[in-house]
Amino acid sequence: MFYCEMTQELSKTYEPKDVENKWYSFWLEKGFFHADENSDKKPYTIVIPPPNITGSLHMGHALNNTLQDILIRWKRMSGYNALWMPGTDHAGIATQNVVEKQLSNEGTNRHAIGRDKFIERVWKWREESGGTIIRQLKRLGSSCDWDRERFTMDEGLSEAVKEVFVRLYNEGLIYRDNYIINWCPRCHTALSDLEVDSVDTTGALYHIRYPIIGSKDAVVVATTRPETMLGDTAVAINPDDKRYKNVKGKKLFLPIANKEIPVIEDAVVDMEFGTGAVKVTPAHDPADFEMGKRHNLSQIVVIDDSGNMTAEAGGKYKGMKREECRKEIVKQLEEEGYLIKKEAHQHAVGHCYRCRAIVEPLVKLQWFVKIKPLAEEAIKAVEDEKIRFIPKGWENTYFEWMRNIKDWCISRQIWWGHQIPAWYCCDCFGDKITIFSHDKPSGTSYTALRKSGKTHEEILGSVDRCIIDKSVEPIVSKGKPKCPKCNGSNMIQEPDVLDTWFSSALWPFSTLGWPQKTKELSAFYPTDTLVTGFDIIFFWVARMIMMGLKFMNDAPFKDVYIHALVRDAEGQKMSKSKGNVIDPLIMIDKYGADALRFTLSAMASPGRDIKLSEERIEGYRNFCNKLWNASRFAMMNIDKDFKAKTIDSQNLFDKWILSRLNRLTKDTTEALKGYRFDEAANGVYQFIWHEFCDWYLELIKPVLNKKEDADKVAMTQTVLIHVLESSLRLLHPFMPFITEEIWQRLPRFGEAASISSIMTAPFPVVGDKLIDNRIEDEARLLQDAISSVRNIRGEMNIKPSVEIDVLFKTADENRADFFKEYTDYIKFLTRAKGVKIGTDIEKPKMSATGILKDMEVYIPIEGLVDFAEELSRLQKEAEKIKKEIEFVNKKLGNQDFVDKAPEAVVIKEKEMYKEFAEKLSKIESGIRKIEALKT
RNA sequence: GGGCGAUUAGCUCAGUGGUAGAGCACUGCCUUCACACGGCAGGGGUCGUUGGUUCAAUCCCAACAUCGCCUACCA
Secondary structure, three states: OOHHHHHHHOOOOOOHHHHHHHHHHHHHHHOOOOOOOOOOOOEEEEEOOOOEOOOOOOHHHHHHHHHHHHHHHHHHHOOOEEEEEOEEEOOHHHHHHHHHHHHHHOOOOHHHHOHHHHHHHHHHHHHHHOOHHHHHHHHOOOOOOHHHOEEOOOHHHHHHHHHHHHHHHHOOOEEEEEEEEEEEOOOOEEEOHHHEEEEEEEEEEEEEEEEEOOOOOEEEEEEOOHHHHHHOOEEEEOOOOHHHHHHOOOEEEEOOOOEEEEEEEOOOOOOOOOOOEEEEOOOOOHHHHHHHHHOOOOOOOOEOOOOEEOHHHOOOOOOOEHHHHHHHHHHHHHHOOOEEEEEEEEEEEEEEOOOOOEOEEEEEEEEEEOOHHHHHHHHHHHHOOOOEEEOOOHHHHHHHHHHOOOOEEOEEOOOOOOEOOEEEEHHHHHHHEEEEEOOOOOOEEHHHHHHOOOOHHHHHHHEEEEEEOOOOOOEEOOOOOOOOOOOOOOEEEOOOEEOHHHHHOOHHHHOOOOOOOOHHHHHHOOOOEEEEEHHHHHHHHHHHHHHHHHHHOOOOOOEEEEEOOEEOOOOOEOOOOOOOOOOHHHHHHHHOHHHHHHHHHHOOOOOOOEEOOHHHHHHHHHHHHHHHHHHHHHHHOOOOOOOOOOOOOOOHHHHHHHHHHHHHHHHHHHHHHOOOHHHHHHHHHHHHHHHHHHHHHHHHHHHHHOOOOHHHHHHHHHHHHHHHHHHHHHHOOOOHHHHHHHHHHOOOOHHHHHOOOHHHOOOOOOOHHHOOHHHHHHHHHHHHHHHHHHHHHHHOOOOOOOOEEEEEEEOOHHHHHHHHHOHHHHHHHHOEEEEEEEOOOOOOOOEEEEEEOOEEEEEEOOOOOOHHHHHHHHHHHHHHHHHHHHHHHHHHHOHHHHHHOOHHHHHHHHHHHHHHHHHHHHHHHHHHHHHHHHO
16 A cells, blocks of 8 residues: 555645645546436535625635535535535626726716626626636635536526516516605615615704794704705694694794695604604605605605705705705704704614615605515414524514515616516607616607607617606516507517515525426425525525525425624624724635634534634644644554454453544534534544544554554554544534545545545444443543543653652552553553552552542652642642532532432432542541651 | 623633533643644633522523614604
């Protein structure tokens, strides 16, 4: 065999850089990531939360994808047909903004180049830059089925979008209406409620006098947005508000605008807030919009699409920015004596989640999904536990939102995205279709343009934006239809595109080929687990559930694992502007992907954010190195012609490590089943470092060095390799690279001989018979004895180079015989020159004493240390024991405890008392002996 | 305003109705033939505060405090 020669080449430290690319390419070449839709194996599917093509890998992605990869690799090794479906999201607004910025740098803009050219530019950008995050996911080791990679703007996925839109429309679940929506005056598009970030802001509450017509009195309204008063059409009071009893039915004078508005009564008005009187601006406030509808108020639009004041706002203010207008209005109110006061006021201000501009509520004709019927099913699916949230607490968040859900505004006034498959007949409704072209931004009706001699195609070619009146009937169809009225084909397609989340809502089935009836779909849908952050439960998870239930008649996944947010070491959200970002790619370069992955999984305890620090990653890099060196040791100690034996070792420590390994296998599997990535990772870490390395490797050194018993050596080597190899397989989902690197160098026997990669090797299965409590207890006795000797050495500063004698006095012969068997081990691990064991051991006059259960340890210290040191050590020990005795005594002295506590607990306490008491008396006798010697 | 979560060793976090655990950091000793990205040993906590339930509370309950997050038509 050749691996022993290779061993010589193993460097003393693990170098991830050399290893990671090599194995990732190997896995790809072998097609190990690919899931076969024709496989008979049980499927296990995860769809990736598609990252934005504009994005680059941050720690959140790193965590999210590490966890998915752990699940997928674990399931794949466990014999499942594991599919991890990857892809990216076209991120409408974000991507459009990126490309628009590019154009702006080139001194042009999308309106100048036109819609078609612009879309071409976006695709071009996508070809060049959209793959960044995918490459980065590969660096992390993600074992996605890249052959199946999808993009939300793919042809197939676009087909799914159209299909869904048409079907929802035909069922009346999509409609087009005028409604007050969130408008971003910078992106120039509508946003859904979710796409608005509320930011707590200290603003001002202005108290303004609105004089009562025919009276000297006035009603004082309180508002944070005085500039909207130009669009006021009423003042509302609560019908129960006694303060305003006398103004009911009166008219008020609206300052500046110089007109009369009515007082209306509406129960929604909060008497406690402000003055209890609210100015009502139906065109610019969601609450006022609703009120306006209830009271038949007109909508006066005073703010335009760019956030500037309109002509309706009045001559002086026309064209002014809304912020500037506010200042001017306040100034004028002050001058004219209408401003009563201005007070500081905390309130939430909506910002565009893509560009941070302050959102303006505007009334616009938009497309909506009637969401209640879909939400009801989605709520039921979680209530009926068809879908499980982990941790369970998130179900409440989900229910809360779903039960108060409002219709979803799905139309966006941008160009990059799925254009809504709705059409309008230009021949029937040409006069109600207003075309805005780049060179004629004021807008002309379609009919007028035709009359001016332009052809239909010429008009469509010049459209920059258009307004289609609400009265124009849309024809919703996947392809361009003919007009059912006039049979004409001069159609104009709805210019708006769909919310990006509309297409990502279909991701679990659209990526598998829906609406085609594909093999993939029947093989892999419904998927098993969705792994994501809580920040997109509403955006994405809830909507996937609704769409999955609606179109597949089945929930899109069974488990939703919600992981934490990754923050910096101070608990701050990582952001570029704060400069506290820990870049996962830099960490991978520095410490290796395995170290980063392991850090994230070990810290992924449920329900708590991860405060990441670089030291932590360094620590797990050290773990990689530890594993590396343990493996080097193993390989150095294997014969060139090593042949594995059948494992039936009679050696205590072999049996011990096998028992521990199997316990670990059981615990790790349980932890993974429960999505306890932290417990799984920590368990493997603990085992490899503190049991396998600290104890087992040390314990077998005396065996391996004693070459005479070849059978024994071969058995130990077999166990050694077996345990190492199994540990590697347990660890592989967490640390794919280093485990493969080591695994490939190990001699393989049995079934493993024919397997070409650890990632296709079976995940260890627990052998319950090998878990042996008695063996573990026996090993523990020896370990405790060895630790006790080492403790004395350490405490008394006996240097490792000084060889000592160790004496064990046991309570009975059995124990003595048992210990005698392991003299060599004890010698080696305590660096002793002689070990004596027996029931009749006399304590040497000048010796240090260690007290164990049913056993005492003596180390002659004559000439090594002075008595004072040993005396103070024993006294310290005695103090400790006394405290414990006091504690137990208090309990046992309590009659209620003895009467009411379970018997087993009482017995345990009594035994403890006995043990402590014995220990104390031994220590005290030791103290007396030393004191006697001193005098 | 409503909801949720957190508060445990210097730091970051596990955890359990029956005398508190890990990693890092810290202290001492050690260049012992896998590993100084290491070994051995050690120090360190009235488990946020106050009540209650219980034989027993860090854990269950209630209030409070501090911090964080989500959500909302307080204009």
